[in-house]
Amino acid sequence: MDEQKVLSIKGLLDDTPEEYLSHKEKYENSIRKSVLFYKTLHSTEDENMSVDEKTKLNFRNIVTSAIFKDNSPFMLHNSMFIPTIMGQGTDEQREYWMKRAKNMEIIGTYAQTELGHGTFIRGLETQATYDPDTEEFVLHSPVLSSYKWWPGGLAHTANYCIVMARLYIKGKSHGIHPFMVQIRDEETHMPLPGIKLGEIGAKLGFNTVNNGFLGFENHRISRDRMLMKNAQVLKDGTFVAGSNSKLTYGTMVYVRVLIVSNMANMLAKAVTIALRYSAIRRQSQPKPDEPEPQILDYVTQQHKLFIAIASSHAFYMNAMWLWEIYYSVSLQLASGKLDNLPELHALACCLKPLSTIDATAMIEKCRLACGGHGYMLSANLAQTYGLATAAYTYEGENTVLLLQAARSLVKAWVGHVKGRPLKGTMAYLAGDSTVKAWDGSIDGIIQSFKVVAIRKISSVVKILQDYEKSGLSPEDAWNKASVFLTAASEAHGRAVLLSVYKSEMDKRAAVLSPPLRKVLLQLVDLYVTYWALEKVGDMLLYASITDKDVDELQRRYIELLAAIRPNAVGLVDAFDFRDEILNSTLGAYDGRAYERLMEEAMKSPLNAEPVNQTFHKYLKPFMRGKL
Ligand SMILES: CC(C)(COP(=O)(O)OP(=O)(O)OC[C@H]1O[C@@H](n2cnc3c(N)ncnc32)[C@H](O)[C@@H]1OP(=O)(O)O)[C@@H](O)C(=O)NCCC(=O)NCCSC(=O)/C=C/CCCCCCCCCCCCC(=O)O
Numbered sequence: 001m002d003e004q005k006v007l008s009i010k011g012l013l014d015d016t017p018e019e020y021l022s023h024k025e026k027y028e029n030s031i032r033k034s035v036l037f038y039k040t041l042h043s044t045e046d047e048n049m050s051v052d053e054k055t056k057l058n059f060r061n062i063v064t065s066a067i068f069k070d071n072s073p074f075m076l077h078n079s080m081f082i083p084t085i086m087g088q089g090t091d092e093q094r095e096y097w098m099k100r101a102k103n104m105e106i107i108g109t110y111a112q113t114e115l116g117h118g119t120f121i122r123g124l125e126t127q128a129t130y131d132p133d134t135e136e137f138v139l140h141s142p143v144l145s146s147y148k149w150w151p152g153g154l155a156h157t158a159n160y161c162i163v164m165a166r167l168y169i170k171g172k173s174h175g176i177h178p179f180m181v182q183i184r185d186e187e188t189h190m191p192l193p194g195i196k197l198g199e200i201g202a203k204l205g206f207n208t209v210n211n212g213f214l215g216f217e218n219h220r221i222s223r224d225r226m227l228m229k230n231a232q233v234l235k236d237g238t239f240v241a242g243s244n245s246k247l248t249y250g251t252m253v254y255v256r257v258l259i260v261s262n263m264a265n266m267l268a269k270a271v272t273i274a275l276r277y278s279a280i281r282r283q284s285q286p287k288p289d290e291p292e293p294q295i296l297d298y299v300t301q302q303h304k305l306f307i308a309i310a311s312s313h314a315f316y317m318n319a320m321w322l323w324e325i326y327y328s329v330s331l332q333l334a335s336g337k338l339d340n341l342p343e344l345h346a347l348a349c350c351l352k353p354l355s356t357i358d359a360t361a362m363i364e365k366c367r368l369a370c371g372g373h374g375y376m377l378s379a380n381l382a383q384t385y386g387l388a389t390a391a392y393t394y395e396g397e398n399t400v401l402l403l404q405a406a407r408s409l410v411k412a413w414v415g416h417v418k419g420r421p422l423k424g425t426m427a428y429l430a431g432d433s434t435v436k437a438w439d440g441s442i443d444g445i446i447q448s449f450k451v452v453a454i455r456k457i458s459s460v461v462k463i464l465q466d467y468e469k470s471g472l473s474p475e476d477a478w479n480k481a482s483v484f485l486t487a488a489s490e491a492h493g494r495a496v497l498l499s500v501y502k503s504e505m506d507k508r509a510a511v512l513s514p515p516l517r518k519v520l521l522q523l524v525d526l527y528v529t530y531w532a533l534e535k536v537g538d539m540l541l542y543a544s545i546t547d548k549d550v551d552e553l554q555r556r557y558i559e560l561l562a563a564i565r566p567n568a569v570g571l572v573d574a575f576d577f578r579d580e581i582l583n584s585t586l587g588a589y590d591g592r593a594y595e596r597l598m599e600e601a602m603k604s605p606l607n608a609e610p611v612n613q614t615f616h617k618y619l620k621p622f623m624r625g626k627l
């Protein structure tokens with residue numbers, strides 16, 4: 001977005017420090033900013049969102065997620081409401097609803113999770129009962145646990161939403177399907193009859209996303225409000241099943257792919273803040289006759305921060321790679337070819353968890369690396385953590401997704417043992433898993449991660465088979481082995497993250513200037529070496545690493561930190577975040593952290609007066625023994 005647009009947005013926003021607003025004021029301020037922002041953003045977009053509308057949407061998501069500290073109440077409109085219309089609507093439904101949604105004539109959200117169910121979609125209780133006499137669906141929330149609970153923007157912002165409900169026809173359940181439901185009057189914004197709406201309350205973060213609850217009391221919608229691309233209900237109530245019931249879960253796969261790039265973005269913001277602050281902060285005096293050094297010169301500080309730079313690059317490369325796979329599978333699905341969907345699902349179920357686990361931990365490490373000032377809300381590290389850690393849970397809780405990936409890995413391995421060929425990102429499982437001697441090169445270490453994954457998958461399959469031989473049901477065997485099933489998925493995910501980061505960088509290296517190539521490949525080396533040391537137990541067990549090899553790896557790691565140090569500030573400047581986007585007293589480009597901390601402190605309402613009224617009301621009588 002060009003300079004003028006950003007500046008005009010900044011001017012339009014005219015931000016008041018959200019930290020001192022009430023819960024209600026925060027929401028109202030966020031609506032004000034969102035409206036102004038989208039008005040400006042909208043005018044910069046190609047009106048005919050071309051073929052790859054999702055890429056354009058991703059752009060809008062990127063900027064939206066970046067410009068709001070706690071995210072916008074419009075977030076779900078772009079990230080799930082519109083993608084669901086695109087992915088689940090018939091051509092005519094897309095034609096009608098996409099126009100209204102893209103022009104912001106309506107604001108939508110995605111209501112799937114209920115008070116009683118989030119992970120187990122097949123357990124959702126919201127009912128959509130077809131009435132052939134009136135050709136309508138009757139939406140009903142039979143019990144409290146069936147209330148929709150969590151959807152962003154649902155409480156007071158959206159006037160439409162996609163409701164994932166259980167379809168009943170003549171008393172028979174036909175599974176979960178998407179329904180377009182108007183929830184508020186377009187003129188008065190009052191909830192429509194038979195619809196209960198409200199906000200779910202204050203949260204760890206996301207406090208301006210307006211997460212809400214929704215209950216139905218026999219609310220009727222016309223038949224054409226069921227999004228019928230993947231399954232249909234005819235006028236007479238005949239149900240026409242789709243080619244694969246999981247196609248209705250398509251939006252979740254899309255968002256999981258989006259989250260990997262979002263984690264790259266979040267982590268880049270946090271490490272920009274922490275690293276710039278580490279360059280201006282001076283502390284302690286290791287050498288008596290020298291001035292206090294920049295804390296960035298402490299190797300422990302480099303250890304905390306440089307991996308975050310490399311991880312952001314790794315997530316970004318993996319996200320772009322995964323996005324390509326998503327895009328090609330989407331085109332295949334559109335032509336009825338489903339056989340690559342399981343692999344895409346398994347990949348998303350690995351990379352979304354690993355990127356959120358790593359990003360959450362590393363963003364927290366960035367905060368901790370900034371001492372007391374990192375604890376200030378004005379540093380914008382706590383809020384960034386709050387946004388990232390939410391992604392551990394939403395869009396499929398990480399444990400559950402890793403178990404989903406394990407399901408695919410176990411099936412692939414069992415098939416391989418029976419002679420079925422492996423393909424795509426699991427083809428390496430057919431490779432030789434015996435490591436004669438440790439190979440400390442980048443490719444050698446990546447190969448060792450693949451061996452670790454092969455060995456973990458094969459051993460957990462053996463555990464499962466032994467449990468079943470002992471008489472346990474497959475479900476009980478699965479549950480008993482589940483800790484090591486998630487470990488096998490993580491190992492597979494690590495192998496994918498490392499090999500894709502390396503191969504994607506190799507592709508780009510050829511067009512980079514030699515100095516830039518050198519620095520970026522140092523980050524690849526740092527990433528691979530860091531994880532080899534983090535997973536040294538696995539390397540000892542499965543990859544024949546010796547104590548001498550570990551010693552060499554540690555020395556290489558230390559040298560890499562030293563090599564990256566001169567370019568560290570340049571590497572975070574290269575993320576090119578404007579101060580308005582970083583929104584941080586510690587991370588501003590000019591390095592005036594202390595002045596900004598003081599400026600922000602003076603905005604505290606408590607500083608409006610030298611003596612607070614509680615002195616005369618409470619303190620003074622208390623201290624005088626007169627209370
Ligand atoms: C998968 C489950 C956990 C289990 O479902 P179940 O029905 O029990 O299925 P199983 O029996 O286990 O498996 C059956 C088979 O189906 C296959 N399967 C399952 N799911 C899928 C799928 N999605 N696709 C394809 N296939 C699937 C499975 O492999 C089995 O196959 P087989 O039998 O082995 O052959 C399921 O219940 C589940 O998915 N649960 C999770 C629920 C969930 O994800 N909920 C999400 C609700 S919406 C939400 O949380 C929204 C949150 C807010 C989102 C905000 C978005 C922000 C994005 C970022 C914005 C900014 C971006 C900026 C970008 C940048 O910064 O760059």
Ligand SMILES: Cc1cc2nc3c(=O)[nH]c(=O)nc-3n(C[C@H](O)[C@H](O)[C@H](O)COP(=O)(O)OP(=O)(O)OC[C@H]3O[C@@H](n4cnc5c(N)ncnc54)[C@H](O)[C@@H]3O)c2cc1C
Nearest residue numbers: 110111112113117118119150151152390394395396397399
């Ligand atoms: C900030 C935020 C925004 C959200 N926005 C939306 C939204 O816009 N729309 C929407 O529909 N939803 C939204 N959600 C809801 C989110 O999708 C759910 O919270 C998530 O799917 C997890 O479901 P749950 O909360 O019911 O937890 P549960 O499914 O009850 O899981 C709780 C715990 O039980 C464990 N567990 C559950 N099942 C299994 C299993 N099979 N095996 C092993 N362990 C298991 C999990 O590991 C988890 O730790 C949002 C959530 C958050 C935090």
